[in-house]
Amino acid sequence: MSFGQGGPYGPGGSQPPTPDWTALADTAARDRRRKWLLFGGGALAAAAVAAIVATAVITSGGGDDDKNASQLPSPKKLPSQSVTPEPRFSDVNPPAPLSPLEIIANGKKDKAPIDAAGLFPGDRAIVKGRSYTKGATASTKDCGSVAQKKLYPALTSNNCRQVVRATYTSDGVAVTVGIAVFDNQAAAQKAKDAAGPFIVSLPGDGIGTFCRNTACRSTSNAIGRYGYFTIAGYTDGSKVPTNDTKARLAGRDVADHAFSRIMQRATAQASAAATASAG
Structure with a gap:
């Protein structure tokens, strides 16, 4: 290099x-x-x-x-x-209030006192313009003691609790009505269906004995737990003939009066229950 x-x-x-x-x-x-x-x-x-x-x-x-x-x-x-x-x-x-008929259909709902003063107030009954003067009243829990013939077993076999009676008179005719109280509607209806003559007539307060051992008119009805029965005859104690119209009409009028009093009782309780519920 x-x-x-x-x-x-x-x-x-x-x-x-x-x-x-x-x-x-x-x-x-x-x-x-x-x-x-x-x-x-x-x-x-x-x-x-x-x-x-x-x-x-x-x-x-x-x-x-x-x-x-x-x-x-x-x-x-x-x-x-x-x-x-x-x-x-x-x-x-809210639950619908009970109707009057529902209240009186059962003793557990129908709680108002039951007596002659409440069922038969005043001194007379006026039905369709016809006036009847009130006589004696009475109440008993021995239902059989105020019933004759077929009415006796009808009351006693269906556990009748009480019978309240009143007598009304007009134009020579006397009518005794007995309101029988049962536990419920079914018992009252059975008693009504089985009933026949007679509620025992109730004299007193100026009214003599009538409808004893003689022919008279009778009726049998029921509403709610109540049965109501009438016996109608002449105040002089004479027999009521088959073609009679006076005793028959009087018996029907007093039966209608008993019905109206039972319904008044039912309506009053229904109204009171509705007022309490609203409050």
Whole structure:
């Protein structure tokens, strides 16, 4: 290998050749430029990638926001808070009040006192314009003691609890009505169906004995837990003939009066129960 002028460098050899400083300087400058170019290009590339990523993030975020915003319900579609409405009085259906007939159908509901003053008030009965004067009244729990013939077993076999009697007179005719009290409607109806003559007549208070051992008119009826029975005849104790109309009409009128008194009792209790319920 040639090293320029002179021999090889070493002991006894010539001096080493002088370096070409100008060439070395040019080479170093080229190396520096190449490094700057590489560095600058890398920086620019990194900046470009960062810009692309930033743009992608912004675009993607905006897209997600728009998409999510389209899926959110508008304020009008947002569910309102559920509120349970307060009960109104009209929404509550109270039990219907008992009718008068329901009250007197059973002794557990029919609780008003039972006596002659309540069933037969005043001193007379007026039915369809016809007036009857009230005589004696009486009440007993020994139902059989005031019944004759077929009426006796009708009362006693159906657990009659009480019989309240009253006598009314008009124009030579006397009528005794007996209201028999049972536990329930079924018992009263059975007694009515099995009944026949006679409730025992009730004299007194100016009315003599009548309808004893002689022909008289009789009726049998029932409403609710009550049976009501009449016997009608002449005040002088004479026999009532088959073609009679006076005793028959009087007996029916007094029976109607007994019916109206029982219903008055029922209506009064129903009204009182309705008032208590409303309060």
